[in-house]
Amino acid sequence: MDQGKVQVYTGNGKGKTTAAVGLAVRAAGAGLRVYFGQFMKNNETGELAAFRALGDRIEAEQYGTGGEIAAPDPQADALSARAGLERAREALLSGRYDIVVLDEANVADALGYLDTGSLLELIRERPAGVELVLTGRGAGGDIRAAADLVTEMREVKHYFRDGVPARRGIEF
Ligand code: ATP
Ligand code: MG
Numbered sequence: 001m002d003q004g005k006v007q008v009y010t011g012n013g014k015g016k017t018t019a020a021v022g023l024a025v026r027a028a029g030a031g032l033r034v035y036f037g038q039f040m041k042n043n044e045t046g047e048l049a050a051f052r053a054l055g056d057r058i059e060a061e062q063y064g065t066g067g068e069i070a071a072p073d074p075q076a077d078a079l080s081a082r083a084g085l086e087r088a089r090e091a092l093l094s095g096r097y098d099i100v101v102l103d104e105a106n107v108a109d110a111l112g113y114l115d116t117g118s119l120l121e122l123i124r125e126r127p128a129g130v131e132l133v134l135t136g137r138g139a140g141g142d143i144r145a146a147a148d149l150v151t152e153m154r155e156v157k158h159y160f161r162d163g164v165p166a167r168r169g170i171e172f
Helices: 016-029 046-053 074-093 105-110 116-125 141-146
Strands: 006-010 034-038 058-062 099-103 131-135 149-152
Touching: 006 016, 006 141, 016 034, 016 046, 016 058, 016 099, 016 131, 034 074, 046 058, 058 074, 074 099, 074 105, 074 116, 105 116, 105 131, 116 131, 116 141
Parallel strands: 006 131, 006 149, 034 058, 034 099, 099 131
Antiparallel strands: none
C-alpha cells in the first residue's frame, strides 16, 4: 500500500474484534497479506479457524496464556504479552505484511501488561505502507492521539447483561 494508517477500535460495546476480523478477511480477499496477533487470548477461536481456511494470506498468533481473556497467572500473562509485542514488532517491520492487527492490545496496555511507551514506539516505527490496527476497550489518550482513526463501539444494549455467556461463532 502507498499509505497505511493507524486504526483503533475501542469502547465497551460489541464489535471491536469482529471489525478487525472483517477487515483482515476483506484485505486477504483483495490480495493483501495480514498478520493478526491476539493479546489476552489462548483459545481456538472461530477467527483462527477461518484464517487457516484462507491459506497463507493471514498469519495469526495468540499471546495469551489463559483461556479466553482471563488468565490464572497474570505474571505469566504479562511476560507472554511482552514477548507478543516483540513478535508483533518483527511482523510490522518485516516487510511481509500489508496489515498488522493487534487484537486486545489496548486491554494488555490498560492492565499494565504492556508499557504504553513501547506501544507508542511501535506506532512510531510503523513503515508508511503498513496498516496497523489496535483493538480493545479502554484505549488510552496517548494511543488515541497517535492514531489516524478511532472508532468507539458504544454499548446501547448487550445480552451479556441478561446472563448470556460468550457464544462460539458469535463472540469467539
Ligand atoms: P467481539 O469479539 O464480539 O467483536 P469485542 O471485541 O467488541 O467483541 P471485547 O471487549 O473484546 O469485545 O470482549 C468481549 C467479551 O466480553 C464477550 O465475550 C462478552 O461476552 C464479554 N462482555 C462483557 N461485557 C460486555 C459488553 N458490555 N460488551 C461486549 N462484550 C462484553
Ligand atoms: Mg475483542
